[in-house]
Amino acid sequence: MIRVERRDAVLEILIDRPERRNALTDAMYRDIERALREADADAACAAVILHGAGGHFTAGNDLAEFQMPQDSRDVGSIAFLHALASVDVPVIAAVQGQAVGVGVTLLQHCDFVYAAPDAVFRLPFVSLGLCPEGASSYLLPRLAGDRRAAQWLLGAEPFGAEDALAGRLLTAVADDPLAQARACAQALAAQPVQAVRASKRLLREPLRAEVHRVLDAEAAVFFERLKSPEAQAAFQKFFARK
Numbered sequence: 557m558i559r560v561e562r563r564d565a566v567l568e569i570l571i572d573r574p575e576r577r578n579a580l581t582d583a584m585y586r587d588i589e590r591a592l593r594e595a596d597a598d599a600a601c602a603a604v605i606l607h608g609a610g611g612h613f614t615a616g617n618d619l620a621e622f623q624m625p626q627d628s629r630d631v632g633s634i635a636f637l638h639a640l641a642s643v644d645v646p647v648i649a650a651v652q653g654q655a656v657g658v659g660v661t662l663l664q665h666c667d668f669v670y671a672a673p674d675a676v677f678r679l680p681f682v683s684l685g686l687c688p689e690g691a692s693s694y695l696l697p698r699l700a701g702d703r704r705a706a707q708w709l710l711g712a713e714p715f716g717a718e719d720a721l722a723g724r725l726l727t728a729v730a731d732d733p734l735a736q737a738r739a740c741a742q743a744l745a746a747q748p749v750q751a752v753r754a755s756k757r758l759l760r761e762p763l764r765a766e767v768h769r770v771l772d773a774e775a776a777v778f779f780e781r782l783k784s785p786e787a788q789a790a791f792q793k794f795f796a797r798k
């Protein structure tokens with residue numbers, strides 16, 4: 557359900573589970589994490605592109621897996637987020653359709669994000685009885701401002717590409733976000749690869765320790781919330797809705 561394809565100096569990671577709106581399972585996070593770490597270890601890799609199949613980016617974590625007990629110390633989602641926040645190889649996201657939960661918070665860690673004009677973003681953590689993840693409690697106010705962060709994280713309402721752009725979650729709105737992501741990757745590949753990586757490291761380094769700390773602090777609350785009656789009722793409601 558994760559397809560990894562190397563195209564010259566660019567690694568493309570496709571989330572390919574369209575029948576579940578590309579919802580991410582533990583195994584899928586681990587596959588993406590592995591691909592990211594391998595790309596980072598490959599000095600010839602100029603960029604990674606992350607995109608989704610079937611006209612959607614991802615509906616976030618698989619809610620069926622949230623119904624099962626999980627140990628926060630050994631969870632694919634958290635390992636994936638730490639990897640994404642660690643790599644020096646530039647990461648580019650191309651967003652179409654729905655981007656929900658971790659499908660939005662992961663974008664904070666990408667270096668370039670292109671989204672279709674009709675893309676829909678949603679951070680439904682409180683509606684699910686959960687709390688922010690992906691270091692969004694720290695990064696989103698910095699990126700989008702306190703007001704938008706509260707609107708998106710506490711209001712939990714869907715928002716569109718123009719709002720996401722105004723909230724600095726996106727690089728640009730593009731009719732064909734994957735084509736735009738590929739053009740961006742080619743432009744990066746035309747630059748000296750190690751200079752690009754060293755520059756990304758300098759850009760990210762001042763915040764990295766705090767981002768990793770917040771990822772773990774959020775995870776501790778998040779995995780407690782998963783067990784709560786509020787959260788379990790929300791998951792049941794989702795699967796009973798049809």
Ligand SMILES: C/C=C/C(=O)SCCNC(=O)CCNC(=O)[C@H](O)C(C)(C)COP(=O)(O)OP(=O)(O)OC[C@H]1O[C@@H](n2cnc3c(N)ncnc32)[C@H](O)[C@@H]1OP(=O)(O)O
Nearest residue numbers: 575576577579615616617618619620633654656657658689
């Ligand atoms: C650490 C990470 C935390 C998080 O990421 S928290 C966020 C978790 N995600 C969500 O709460 C999103 C849940 N999904 C939705 O709200 C909707 O879906 C969408 C808005 C994304 C799409 O709506 P529509 O186009 O009407 O499709 P559909 O009929 O709801 O879904 C198609 C099939 O996909 C399954 N599915 C969708 N999202 C998930 C998911 N997140 N986990 C597990 N399954 C999911 C459905 O159940 C259904 O399946 P069937 O056709 O068998 O009924």
